[in-house]
Amino acid sequence: MTGVAQAFVPGHITGFFTTHRDADPTKTGSQGGGVCLSDGVTVTVEPAAEPQVLLNDEPLDIGAVTRVLDTLQVNATVRGETPLPLGSGFGVSGAMALGTAFAANAAFDRQLSANELTTIAHGAEVQAGTGLGDVVAQARGGVPIRLEPGGPQHNYLDGIPATARIEYHVLGGLSTDDVLGGDTTDITAAGKQALSQVVKEPTLPSFMQASRSFSRESGLLTDEVQSVISDVAQADGDAAMAMLGETIFALGTGLSDAGYDPRVCEVHHPGAMMTQP
């Protein structure tokens, strides 16, 4: 049977990360920690004569999605619907890649497992240069800790057993490719330190604190983002920078309390899943 199929993939905010390169894209990836969001991407796949990718009804070239379609050897129209901005640290490209893999698998009856589909989407995202760890985090859901890098055959994931309301505020975008394509020595050193702190104390406050330290020590923190984080702290809130974007996320009502008009969502526990079209 082939037909229309739909998947939902949560947005994913990375708080801190390391980078690991390998000749094998399924071994390439990152360690780190992040939060999956109930704001995500609903991806619908429908067989078509020519591949086409739309995000919120706009035609868009997303390298990771094209690679997933090629790997599954399907021609399809891929429609993504999301409230999240692209390129601002929400893992939208990863969500599109993973959602395409899940939905195309069902639409074309490819009979692959969840891990196989995650491996395909992770490899596609790595090869497209748009991310290293979002896909495997988005496949897990919740508050994932990536203890070992790579796809499901190679990585090792854990999680912070917690839930929360999450607020976020977007100032602008950062190019993942520019950052990950440069020297990442400082990033990886700061990421390892943050990871070790969160492994010792896997709670949300500890995750936020480790994310703030990471953003400073990695050199990725911008003055504009720092200013918002300080505003939230002055209102007794807990905020950090979303990697990689000029985006601030906060627990509870942190951004609202500081006078911002944030978008509100919550931790999304399921991870990528099939939904009814």
Next chain:
Amino acid sequence: MTGVAQAFVPGHITGFFTTHRDADPTKTGSQGGGVCLSDGVTVTVEPAAEPQVLLNDEPLDIGAVTRVLDTLQVNATVRGETPLPLGSGFGVSGAMALGTAFAANAAFDRQLSANELTTIAHGAEVQAGTGLGDVVAQARGGVPIRLEPGGPQHNYLDGIPATARIEYHVLGGLSTDDVLGGDTTDITAAGKQALSQVVKEPTLPSFMQASRSFSRESGLLTDEVQSVISDVAQADGDAAMAMLGETIFALGTGLSDAGYDPRVCEVHHPGAMMTQP
């Protein structure tokens, strides 16, 4: 901070399984396949002078729960609320153990990770003799395939990327301890065959078919359960036996179409998660 905390853990129907014993309870477990259900157990933990366990307001001795409280070194009242019957193949004891671990961790600020809490609950369930694979499946959610046995440090999980309405009908209970305490050679042989079929074709119809074969070849199928499965098949439906209980589950409207009055739920994707009390 200590206080009241609450977790939700999905019910889990096992379709087929193998058994693996080891001196280390975290290496003991089972391979197999199952379905997590939106019908589950909401577990509330509150500090108390003396430990007490209640299921749907009835005091109950659940060995796995007591062991979890002991391991976390806490005295608490544990309240479970569920529409699921105990001892009929829904993993209620596993859900109670895992929900207790998650909620007690938060209530007593134990600062353990999701995998650590799953390891504690899995070990407690194994030592209590009430299950081998429910806890790790319930921690994952969705339609878990347990490719390797044991707790999170040792196992390897995959999943069927699908969702469905699930109906179930309970005829009666089976003692997990009696079955698992006896000779499980035939069970493990049948379980390995079913697993290999589902690995080759990780879809829901293939999972149901493998579960039916397993129930026959393991010798666990009863005449009463077989009769209901046949009724569903005659109505063009897809049903199988829930391990270990005299319980039938079906995809979609299988049991309704055959004239039964089943309880209705759906695949639950998140797995164990913290909720607001």
